[in-house]
Structures are given as C-alpha cells and as structure tokens.
Amino acid sequence: MGRPNQDVVAETLLELARADKDVLVLTSDSRGSGKLVPFGKELPEQIVEIGIAEQNLVGMAAGLASAGKRVFGVSPACFLTARSLEQIKNDVAYSDRPVTLIGISAGVSYGALGSTHHSIHDFAVLRAVNNIDIVAPADNVETREAILAAAKAERPVYLRFGKVPVPDLHPEGTPFRIGRAITLRHGDDVVFVGCGETVCHAVAAADLLSKKGVSAGVISMHTVKPLDAETLLAAAKNCRALVTVEEHSVHGGLGEACAAALMEAGVSVPFRIVGIPDEYTVTGKQADIFRHYGISAQGLYDAATGLLEA
Amino acid sequence: MSDHELELKSIQYRKHILKYIKMAGAGHTGGSLSCVDILNVLYNRILRVSPETFEDADRDRYLQSKGHSVEALYVVLAERGFFPESDLETLCGYESHYVGHPTRKVRGIEHNTGALGHGLSVSVGVALAGKMDDADYRVFTLLGDGELAEGSNWESAMAASNYKLDNLTAIVDWNTLQITGRTKDVCKTDPLDDKFVAFGWSVADVPGHDLKALGEVLGRAPFEKGKPSLIIARTTKGKGVSFMEDVGKWHHGVPNDDEYAAAIRELESAEAVLKGEKISV
Numbered sequence: 001m002g003r004p005n006q007d008v009v010a011e012t013l014l015e016l017a018r019a020d021k022d023v024l025v026l027t028s029d030s031r032g033s034g035k036l037v038p039f040g041k042e043l044p045e046q047i048v049e050i051g052i053a054e055q056n057l058v059g060m061a062a063g064l065a066s067a068g069k070r071v072f073g074v075s076p077a078c079f080l081t082a083r084s085l086e087q088i089k090n091d092v093a094y095s096d097r098p099v100t101l102i103g104i105s106a107g108v109s110y111g112a113l114g115s116t117h118h119s120i121h122d123f124a125v126l127r128a129v130n131n132i133d134i135v136a137p138a139d140n141v142e143t144r145e146a147i148l149a150a151a152k153a154e155r156p157v158y159l160r161f162g163k164v165p166v167p168d169l170h171p172e173g174t175p176f177r178i179g180r181a182i183t184l185r186h187g188d189d190v191v192f193v194g195c196g197e198t199v200c201h202a203v204a205a206a207d208l209l210s211k212k213g214v215s216a217g218v219i220s221m222h223t224v225k226p227l228d229a230e231t232l233l234a235a236a237k238n239c240r241a242l243v244t245v246e247e248h249s250v251h252g253g254l255g256e257a258c259a260a261a262l263m264e265a266g267v268s269v270p271f272r273i274v275g276i277p278d279e280y281t282v283t284g285k286q287a288d289i290f291r292h293y294g295i296s297a298q299g300l301y302d303a304a305t306g307l308l309e310a
Numbered sequence: 311m312s313d314h315e316l317e318l319k320s321i322q323y324r325k326h327i328l329k330y331i332k333m334a335g336a337g338h339t340g341g342s343l344s345c346v347d348i349l350n351v352l353y354n355r356i357l358r359v360s361p362e363t364f365e366d367a368d369r370d371r372y373l374q375s376k377g378h379s380v381e382a383l384y385v386v387l388a389e390r391g392f393f394p395e396s397d398l399e400t401l402c403g404y405e406s407h408y409v410g411h412p413t414r415k416v417r418g419i420e421h422n423t424g425a426l427g428h429g430l431s432v433s434v435g436v437a438l439a440g441k442m443d444d445a446d447y448r449v450f451t452l453l454g455d456g457e458l459a460e461g462s463n464w465e466s467a468m469a470a471s472n473y474k475l476d477n478l479t480a481i482v483d484w485n486t487l488q489i490t491g492r493t494k495d496v497c498k499t500d501p502l503d504d505k506f507v508a509f510g511w512s513v514a515d516v517p518g519h520d521l522k523a524l525g526e527v528l529g530r531a532p533f534e535k536g537k538p539s540l541i542i543a544r545t546t547k548g549k550g551v552s553f554m555e556d557v558g559k560w561h562h563g564v565p566n567d568d569e570y571a572a573a574i575r576e577l578e579s580a581e582a583v584l585k586g587e588k589i590s591v
Contacts, residue, residue, distance in 0.1 A: 048438070051472075056431045056465035063435020066421065067443070068367065086425055087462075091432055095414060095422040 002140040002168040005161040005197075006104055010035035012147040013072055017046045023151070024064060026050055026073045028057045033163070034074040034104050054079045058087035058101070065097040070151060077103025077119035077160050078110070085125055092156045093131040099157075100150040106136070106160035107196065107247030108281065108289045120276045122160060123224050124252025132156040133178055134224040136196035136247075139169040142222050145176030153178065160196065162247070164286060167200045169220065181228040183235070187217025190304040191235045194245040195221050195254050197286075198274075198295050202245055205300035216304065224254050229261040236262055241270040241307035245295055247286075250275040270307040274300060311354055314584070316521050319389070320350050321581045324550045325574060326385040326395070332570045334401040336410065340547040340560035342382035344485040344518070345452060348543055349386045351524040352450060361391045364418060368447050371436050373421045375429020376454035376483060377411035378562075383419070384408060392418030427460025429453065430480060434466045437478040437538075448531070449478045456488030459497040464509070467538075471510025476532035479539040480511075484518065485547040489561050506540045518543030551576055 017023040017039065026048045031040050040047045048064075050057040054075050061071045073080070080103050081088065092099045103122060110117035126134050135150070135157065137143040143161065150157040157178070169184060176182070181193075184203060192202035199220045206216035219235060221228060221244075236242050242262075244255035255273030262269065274294050282292050290296050294303060323346045331337030352372060353359075359369040374383050381401070388395040393416065400406035407415035411424030420436075423429050433451040440447050453463065470478055482502065490496050499505070503513045512533035516523050524543065531539040547561070548554030551573040554563075565573055 045442070050469060051465075053465035053469070055427075055462040056434070056469055059428055059431025059462065059466065060435035060438065060469065062421070063432040063437075064439045065435075066432070067436050067439030069439050069442075087428065087431070090422060090425050091428055 001165050004163050004165050005137060005140060005143040006035050006163050008140045008143040009102060009147060009161055010039060012144050014039045014042065016151055017043050020070065021046065022068060023070045024048055024072070026057050026061055026071060028052055028054050028075040028079070030075050030104065033076065036074065054084040055087050058084040059091050061099045062087070062091035062095055062097045065099045072100045072102055074102045074104060076117070077106035077122055078117050081119060081122040081125060081158070088126070088132065089129050093129050096131060097156065098154045100153070101158045103158065103160040105163050107162060108276070108286050109162040109164070111284050111286045111289045114283055115281055118281055119160070120247070120249045120281065122158070123246070123248050123254060126158055127225050127252060127257065132158055133226065135159045135178055135222055136224060137161065137222050138194070138196060138199035138220045139166050141168070141170040141172060141174055142176060142220065146178070146222065149176065149178050162197045162286065164197070166197055169199060169203065179223045179226045179228060181222070181231040182220045183231065184218040184220055188215040188239060189308060190214065190241040190243060191217035191219060191239045192243050192245060192300060193219045193221050193232060193254070193258055195224060196247050198245040198247050201290065201296050202300055204297035205304065208297055208301045209304060214304070214308065221254060224257060227257045227261055229265070232258055232261055233265050233267055236267045236269045239269065241304060243272045243274060243300060243303045243307065245274040245300060247295065248275050250277055270310060272303050272307055274303055313522060316350060316354060317584055318581065319354065320347050320521065321550070321577050321584065323350060323382065323385050323389070325577050327381045328565065328570060328573055330385065330398045330401045331381055331564055333399060334403070335564055336402045337381045337564065338378040338562050339564065340487065340554060341376065341379040341454065341483065341485065343549045343551065343554065344545040344547045345376070345379050345483040346382040346386070347519045347521055348452060348481055348483065348524060349382050351521055351528060353386050353390050355525045356528045357450070361417065364392070368445055370447050371420050371449045373423065373429045373433050373449070373451045374412055375423055375451050376426070376457055377423030380410060380412050383412060384416070387416070387418040426454065426457040427462040430463050431466040433478055433480070434470045434473070434475060437470070437475040438473050440477050441473065441475065447477070451480050453480055453482050455482055455484045455486060455493045455499060456496065458482070458499045458502070467506065467509045467511065470538040474536040475538045476534070476536055479528070479531040479541065481541045481543055483545050484542050485545045487547045487556065487558050487561065491558060502542055510537060511540045512537040513540045513542065515542045515544065518545035519549055550580070
C-alpha cells in the first residue's frame with residue numbers, strides 16, 4: 001500500500017520550492033489538511049497564507065504568477081472549484097496565467113461531512129472552462145509526476161487529490177504526460193477507464209474478472225481534459241464492453257467525456273458510467289460511499305458482467 | 311507635459327471615447343467619461359510604463375478592475391502609443407481584440423477583467439510579488455463604486471493590509487451611479503473611508519476631475535508606510551457632456567447622431583476655450 005497522494009503532493013512541492021525560491025504555495029487556512037505544515041516550517045517565505053478566502057486565493061495566485069512566481073494554490077477542492085470558479089475562469093484560465101490549482105480532499109474524501117464538503121462537480125465545471133487542464137492522479141507515482149509536469153506546464157492546470165492511502169499501481173519511473181493515459185493492463189472482454197482514487201478499484205475488479213476467465217483491461221485516464229481519445233478508442237475497438245469510473249457526478253465528468261469521444265468517432269461499444277448519481281449523496285467514509293455507488297471491486301465486476309451478459 | 315496640455319488631453323480622450331463608442335454602437339459611455347481624467351493623470355504623470363517598457367519586470371502596473379470602462383483605457387493607451395488608434399475602429403467587431411472589457415490581447419493591458427470584484431485580488435498578488443522580490447514597481451487599480459458590493463473586494467482589502475502592501479494604490483471611481491440607480495440606494499457602501507481605514511488602509515479623498523489634485527494625491531502614494539492606499543475620486547458619470555452628466559441611462563447609452571454631434575460640439579467648445587480661441591456661436 002502506498003501513502004495518501006496528498007502526502008506526496010506536499011513532499012513534491014517542498015522539493016520544488018527548495019530548488020526555486022519563486023515557487024510559492026498559497027493556502028486558505030488549509031496547510032494542515034494539505035500536509036503543508038513541514039513546508040511552512042522549512043520555507044516560511046514561500047508559503048502564503050490567504051485565510052479562508054478562496055476567491056482571493058485564486059485572484060492573488062494569478063497576480064503572483066503574472067509577476068513571475070510559480071504558484072500552487074492548495075485548497076479543499078469543494079471550495080476551490082465552486083466558491084472561486086469565476087476567478088479560475090477569468091483570472092487564471094482566460095488571463096492565461098500558469099497557475100497550478102490543487103484541490104485537496106477531493107471527491108467524497110470528506111464523505112461524512114456532507115455535500116458542502118464534497119467536490120463531485122469539479123470535472124464538470126472545469127471541463128467547460130477553456131484553457132485549463134484537469135488531472136486526477138491515481139497513485140503516488142502519478143501524483144509526483146503530475147505535480148512535476150504541472151510545474152513545467154506554463155499553463156493553467158487543476159489537479160485533484162484525496163486523503164486516504166492508495167495502493168501503488170505503477171513502478172517508479174513510469175512515463176507520465178498530462179493528456180496521455182496509462183494502460184495498466186490490456187483486456188479483450190471489458191476495459192475499465194478510471195481516474196483518481198477509483199483506478200485501484202478497477203484493478204481489483206479486473207482481478208476478480210480474470211479469475212472467472214474474463215479478460216479485463218484497465219486504463220488510468222488521469223487527465224480528464226484534454227482527454228486521451230487515442231488510447232480510449234484503441235481500447236474500445238478491441239473489447240466487448242467499456243466501463244468508466246470516477247469519484248464524480250455521472251454528469252459532466254470522465255464518463256461523459258469518454259462517451260462523447262466514442263460517439264464522435266463512431267465507435268459503438270456497450271458502455272456504462274459508474275460514478276455518483278444525481279441524487280442527495282449518501283454520507284459516510286469515502287469507502288462507504290464508494291461501495292454504496294458501486295465504485296468498488298464488486299460493483300465494477302457487476303457493472304462489467306452486466307454489460308457482457310446483456 | 312504642462313498642466314494645460316494635460317487638460318487638453320482629457321478633452322481629446324473624451325472625444326475619442328465618444329467617437330469609438332458611436333462607431334461600435336456599444337460601450338460604457340458614462341463610466342468611461344467619469345474615469346478618464348484618472349487614467350489621463352496615471353498614464354501621463356504617474357505610471358512608469360510605456361510601450362517600450364511594457365515587458366520590463368520593474369514597470370509600474372495598472373489593472374482596471376472596473377473593466378466595463380475599457381473605452382477610456384483604450385483611447386489613453388492608443389494615444390500613449392501602445393497600438394495604433396485606428397485599431398479602435400474594430401471595437402466590439404467580429405474577431406476584434408478590442409472587446410468590451412480589457413484583455414491581454416491588447417498591448418498595454420495587464421490583466422483580463424470585466425467580471426467585477428477581481429482586479430483588487432490580482433493587484434494584491436502583483437504587489438505581494440513586488441515586495442517578495444524587493445522590486446520598486448507600484449501597482450494601481452481602478453474600482454467602481456458599485457463594484458464594491460462584490461465581497462471578493464473585501465477579502466483582498468484584508469489581504470493587502472495583512473501583507474502591508476504600501477506599493478498598492480486602489481482608486482475608486484466614485485461616480486455614485488450604477489446601472490440600477492444611485493449606488494447608495496442599491497447597496498450603500500458609505501462611509502467608504504471609514505471602512506477602508508478599518509481594513510487597515512490609508513485613505514485620501516479627491517475631486518476626481520481635478521487633474522492637479524489627482525496628480526498630487528497619486529504622486530503622494532503611499533500615504534503611510536506599511537499600508538495600502540485608497541483614493542476615493544469623487545467623479546461625475548458622463549463628465550464633460552452636460553446632458554450625459556449624472557444621468558443613469560448613459561451607463562451604457564450610445565448617442566444617436568444628434569446627441570453625438572451635440573456632445574462633440576460641447577467638447578470642442580471646451581477645447582477652444584482652453585486653447586484661448588475665439589468661439590463662434
């Protein structure tokens with residue numbers, strides 16, 4: 001088992017900041033949940049505490065970036081992408097400032113705290129904003145690589161992370177590029193396309209299926225925008241069913257992005273989007289909510305067999 | 311540049327604002343006329359920035375938070391040589407970069423604005439970067455009085471004083487009117503000076519069409535070491551054209567042919583008086 005991705009985020013940011021004094025981390029009273037207390041102790045001049053004011057955090061991030069700073073705004077995803085959506089849209093994306101926004105405790109990481117603290121809308125709203133990439137890394141390796149890639153991106157990037165330990169899915173040194181999916185395993189019967197902390201469940205489901213003689217592939221589509229349609233289509237053309245999975249509303253997220261890409265390419269395959277349905281989201285631990293909505297080995301196994309047997 | 315030349319520029323700018331709004335058939339007439347004297351003084355007397363130095367890291371920055379008054383900014387930037395004035399003939403046209411709110415596609419513009427309540431936050435970021443780098447550039451931003459109802463302004467006002475940004479000056483174009491009516495009736499912001507003082511700013515009040523007074527107060531900023539400065543510029547919406555002055559409908563009213571001719575006549579007459587020319591009635 002790996003560590004929480006957020007630990008890796010904080011560690012990687014510290015490493016970047018040690019090497020470059022223009023690297024700044026902005027927090028909205030969120031350094032504790034962002035695991036950035038050690039960062040603040042070691043490099044107090046490079047952490048900017050904004051207070052509980054996410055709109056100002058994003059606006060200031062744009063201003064700092066315009067003056068040559070390499071800015072990482074770290075704030076709970078639920079607030080960062082809703083409260084300050086207009087600042088993301090105008091001050092970062094439209095104004096084309098190379099700010100990296102890091103949504104922490106994303107999805108239903110704060111499951112028990114209720115919908116105010118869930119961010120199952122962030123892919124949907126940001127997919128409709130021009131000039132910002134959306135990345136949800138699956139494990140510690142993807143997390144570190146995504147932060148390093150964002151630091152070099154020279155364009156707006158939104159990254160989202162959860163707070164529980166995640167299994168290691170890739171060996172160190174796995175090539176990573178924003179916009180290029182990673183195929184974890186190939187499959188002829190069903191392919192799972194997931195992102196973020198759901199990918200490990202797809203891997204577990206693929207294991208269950210292979211025990212039953214079903215060939216199941218898994219793609220980590222860490223970049224929700226721009227979508228790697230090439231990898232998606234290649235997989236879809238060589239399987240009998242495709243299941244997407246995300247810690248997000250079934251509306252407007254990875255699943256719908258994949259559906260659009262498939263339809264536009266004229267690729268027809270039995271297809272299912274697994275995510276959070278359009279209802280008052282149940283509460284509980286992230287794992288409880290995942291299980292409830294079928295974002296689990298068993299749930300994904302059932303989704304896949306349902307399509308294959310239909 | 312003499313005070314007299316500066317006065318003449320204000321009239322020229324007003325004529326150009328009306329010319330291009332008339333040509334485009336769209337624009338924020340009243341607010342552009344209310345803030346243009348502030349822009350005149352900033353770009354001709356205060357800001358250390360020119361087309362040649364616009365990419366320099368140590369240039370002074372001006373961010374127009376009240377983006378809708380972009381026509382005033384366009385005519386001043388054109389006259390200062392950031393782009394040919396003839397570009398403004400495309401204002402609000404198909405695929406023109408000269409859209410109805412500032413964007414960085416236009417040379418001389420620092421930040422894309424238009425949605426209200428953004429410019430101060432971004433300016434705070436730019437000013438903080440200046441402090442971190444020990445740079446000596448200054449940051450100026452222009453806010454509308456109606457815009458102050460946006461809560462984000464107050465988040466950034468707190469941050470500016472928290473970070474002791476005395477390299478930041480915000481100017482409020484206090485023309486007392488917004489699209490619905492009097493600002494005090496829509497969402498009272500008075501007493502604005504007390505509010506900003508309570509937020510840790512140093513505040514000055516100035517007649518917003520008095521070029522000498524504007525030059526003096528802008529030149530004096532920062533008013534206090536370690537504090538951001540706020541200038542409440544008492545202006546008149548539609549200033550310079552008598553029938554537009556302090557009349558709400560000119561917020562984004564576009565003059566018809568007769569109104570345009572009358573407005574230009576009035577401005578030319580003021581110009582002639584200033585030049586000491588004899589006026590034929």
